[in-house]
Amino acid sequence: MLLDVLIAACAALAALGVMLIGFKLLRTVPPRWLGPVVAAVAVVAVTATLRYQWAYRVEAMLPPEMVVIERLGTRSPFEPWSYLKPVTTTLVVADRGTLRTNPAHADLVLINVLVVGRARDTLFTRHLVDCAGRREATFPPNVTFTSEGLPDGLIWAADAPPALLNTACAVSS
Structure with a gap:
């Protein structure tokens, strides 16, 4: 600044x-x-x-293994030109270098996602992507697992960004 x-x-x-x-x-x-x-x-x-x-x-x-999956723009009355073209203030980035798969559950991919904001701290989250079901869930740090080795109690989102699905599922397919 x-x-x-x-x-x-x-x-x-x-x-x-x-x-x-x-x-x-x-x-x-x-x-x-x-x-x-x-x-x-x-x-x-x-x-x-x-x-x-x-x-x-x-x-x-960004290093080559990081892929921008979404650009979030803002509009402001203090910047009237931003109503014509919004100013990108946040980038959502997937780290392909952190992709993890389990051979027992080949359709599930674990990937790190970073939310990089202008003049803000970077937010780090882990996401579990279900490539077969085309959905994703935030992977909490204290997750419990079922007897089959699957995470228990995840809240799946069916409206996952297509770029996240494509990035995560490109390795598993």
């Missing part, structure tokens, strides 16, 4: 410098109100650009 503030301040100063050089070349004096307006426009433009580029920068830094 501090880096964003520094970048915005530098952009404001650079825009003011370009404006002053332009008026110097034209041999005229700029109106007094133009400096703050140019600086404000530069700050808003740079801030909006940084917010829109956040998700792409984070994706570029």
